Amino acid sequence: MKVSGFIAAVFAAAVLAACSSEAPEEIEATGFTKSYEPLTFSELDVPVNIEVIDGITYADGVLIVNKEIPLPADYNPEMQPEVIDAYTQLFEDAKEQGLYFELVSGFRSYDYQAGLYNNYVARDGKEAADRYSAEPGHSEHQTGLAIDVGSYDSAVLLQTSFEYTPEFQWLKDIAHEYGFIIRYMKGKEDITGYMYEPWHLRYVGDKAPAIYESGLTLEEYFELD
Ligand SMILES: [Zn+2]
Structure with a gap:
């Protein structure tokens, strides 16, 4: 044994x-x-959730308005408080860097946009106006989630050369930390329908870092055709 x-x-x-x-x-x-590495969110190919609530279109909860997707004429939210908080903080932090922004434009109602657009069309013709202005009901400024900013120290307002100011050079890689994206990107006019507008910021909240990192327009990011 x-x-x-x-x-x-x-x-x-x-x-x-x-x-x-x-x-x-x-x-x-x-x-x-x-x-083995975990799949990222985009690799999982989860379909974008498009909802239309009271005539307003949302993609994964982010309000969408563009040349094709309108807002109701009576949608009048005014400037959203979280957006005011966000740009106020952004401007304050910029001052500590010696950079000075000014708010050029915020909320615009349907009627106000109609007046602007009609003036632009009368001045430049519809084809030219459509590159930089929205028809009433199609402006992001009607959402209360978009702002136009300028450099306080220069006369460069609502011009492409804003991109060369120290303010924009700082802004472009930090805006997303405040919930903003550069909405009308350089070289993306065929997608957004708008010329490059370095001054136009769209508030998308906590989705801003992911959208910024993607390098995509809202239309591309949410696969809107
Ligand atoms: Zn704008």
């Missing part, structure tokens, strides 16, 4: 040794434990 017991013990030890030395190698050899 002693001998067979010894043999059994040796056998068991050999099995244990085989298990402890070979099994992990097999797992590692597959590469499974080393190559």
Whole structure:
């Protein structure tokens, strides 16, 4: 009994040794434990949730208005308090860097936008006006979530050259931390329908960092056609 017991013990030890030395190698050899990384949200390909509530379109909860997607004429939310808080903080933090912003434009009602747009069309013609102005019901300024900003120290207001001011150079890579994105990006006119507007900020709240990191327009990010 002693001998067979010894043999059994040796056998068991050999099995244990085989298990402890070979099994992990097999797992590692597959590469499974080393190559696995969690899928990111975009890789999961979750469909964008588009909702229309009271005539207002939302993509994953983010209000969308563009050349195709309108707002109701009677939608008059005024400037949203969280947006006022966000740009106030942004402007305050900028001052500490010696940078000075001014608020050029905020909420605009449907009727006010109609007056603006009609003036632009009368002055420049519809085709030119449509590159920089929205038809009534299609302006982001009617959402109370969009602002136009300028550099206080320069006369550069609502001009593409705003991008060369120290204010914009600081703003472009930090606006998302305050919930804003540059809505009408350079080289994306065929997608957004608007010329590059470095001064136009759209508040999208906590989705801003992900949208900024993507380098995409709202239309692309939410796969709106
Ligand atoms: Zn604007």
